[in-house]
Amino acid sequence: MKMRHFLLQAATLALVAAQPANAAAPAVAPSGNSAPLLDYAAIHHPVVARHGMVVSQEAIASEVGRGILERGGNAVDAAVAVGFALAVTLPKAGNLAGGGFMMIYDAKSGKTITIDYKELAPYAASRTMFLTPDGKVDLAAAREKRSASGVPGTVAAFELALKTYGTMTMGQVAAPAIELARKGIVVTPDYADSIHFAHDKLARNPAAAKAFFKPDGSEYQPGEVIRQPDLAWSIEQIVKGGARAFYTGEIARRMVADQQAQGGYLTMRDMADYKAVIREPLRATYRGYELVLMPPPSSGGVHIIQMLKALEGFDLKGMGHNSAAAMHLTIEAMRQAYADRSKYLGDPDFSKIPIDWLDGEAYARQTRAAISGDKARLSRDVAPGLAPMAESPNTTHYSIWDAQGNVVSNTYSLNYSFGNGVVVPGTGILMNNGMDDFSARPGVPNGYGLVGGERNAIEPHKRSLSSMTPAMIFKDGKPYVVTGSPGGSRIITAVMQVLMNVMDYDMNIADATDAARFHEQWLPDEVYLEPNGFSPDTIAILKRMGYRLEESSMTIGSTQSIMKSGGVLYGAADPRRPGALAAGY
Structure with a gap:
């Protein structure tokens, strides 16, 4: 199973980097998110490297990050490249229209900062927006409809991180993701399982069905190639125009048009006013x-x-x-x-x-x-x-460490698997359902069983509480x-x-x-x-x-973890989910 999964990726991996001798094949667990029957007595050997390490939940994205490091990029460059790649290769969690948190250690200054890019509630949001007339929570509105989407933060954060601490251009770090989306990736068993699990959600939205199913409506099978030209176009727009292309350009116009036509709350003002925040x-x-x-x-x-x-x-x-x-x-x-x-x-x-x-x-x-x-x-x-x-x-995390000692820890998400299942027409971009992270009704559990209080009640342009x-x-x-x-x-x-x-x-x-x-x-x-x-x-x-x-x-x-000891980097990709890879050099 491990070798089959690895071989299926050979053609795609050649786009970004050759496979070095010290890289382990992805650890593979049973399909889906069910708990694997792990042998906890077995020894899981970490991948060892002396220069740089990328550990993510998806093998191709790890290879993309390693390729950036090998070409002289730093950990932040690699982190942004991995983030874009995951939007292509792990669509249930990787994203352009979600949110998350990034932590950066800058070796030169010895300073550690965090970037908060959690989704924002739209200006039109209110604390009762998901309540029915009898005071119950409308779960579909909070999780499945256009109203479930908050203002996305991912693209703003990637640009902020790259401009502040990176060494490469947006074009350089996004190039692998564009190529993966345009030329296609080989469908792995995990990718196929994730689409199958979310079939009904994705099939309800014509743009999502176009992006993730074959023209006849059937599902892609392991070993087949899936291409995402609309997503490639979107990333190219970001390369050409920076975050402005996402928040005030044609991507934003298409996103807002879809929202307004289908009962969503996002406006051009919401998009234009989004800012990622650096916090201590x-x-x-x-x-x-x-x-x-x-x-x-x-x-x-x-x-x-x-x-x-x-x-x-x-x-x-x-x-x-x-x-x-x-x-x-x-x-x-x-x-x-x-x-x-x-x-x-x-x-x-x-x-x-x-x-x-x-x-x-x-x-x-x-x-x-x-x-x-x-x-x-x-x-x-x-x-x-x-x-x-x-x-x-279905959040995802990756950790990166470069030869200069810079370190990045990034967790980002669409909230639920594939967010609300809505793809913005003409963009290939999946929307988040991050509004469910708010307390739609304080004291009532959200989708994860977490009870929230008044401090996490919905308010315009507020960030919801997160466990990331x-x-x-x-x-x-x-x-x-x-x-x-x-x-x-x-x-x-x-x-x-x-x-x-x-x-x-x-x-x-x-x-x-x-x-x-x-x-x-x-x-x-x-x-x-x-x-x-x-x-x-x-x-x-x-x-x-x-x-x-x-x-x-x-x-x-x-x-997805890295430890440095005795001048050596040890990368450990968690075997609990299939497809993860620690890639070092």
């Missing part, structure tokens, strides 16, 4: 390491620090990795953090987030004190803390690990467990990636376990403690 990252220390994480409107950075601050008071390593004792403490820290997420997190431009309190030592002590030594708490008994007065599984969490560990003042993950509400816990595996349990990046994961998010009151990763004794002990355990039907995240 969150920083914290843990076990002698420095963590650098994404600030709000990402909820991940705040709550990873919150959870680790509480857990730092326990000897997790002495308890043993994924032992019942260590899992009990971690689950309870997760439970409290997700409860607090429901009340306190939102767009920092619209409300003050009590970060210092949530991530402070006093609240960590309070959290530790509330955890019983031998008994699970019930989520109904756990409320958000009282502050002092004063976020699809690009992350870095620093050691002795230098980047040591870069990681991130897709996974909807499970992103935060997936990323945290990789970080803990390195910092608490001294694992290398491959072992830290492969280790079985678990997830708890306050509501529903269940702990999800990846299959075949936990001993029967551990499961029995947790059940006696009162935990409701569920074997997850989906993998928990798909982390």
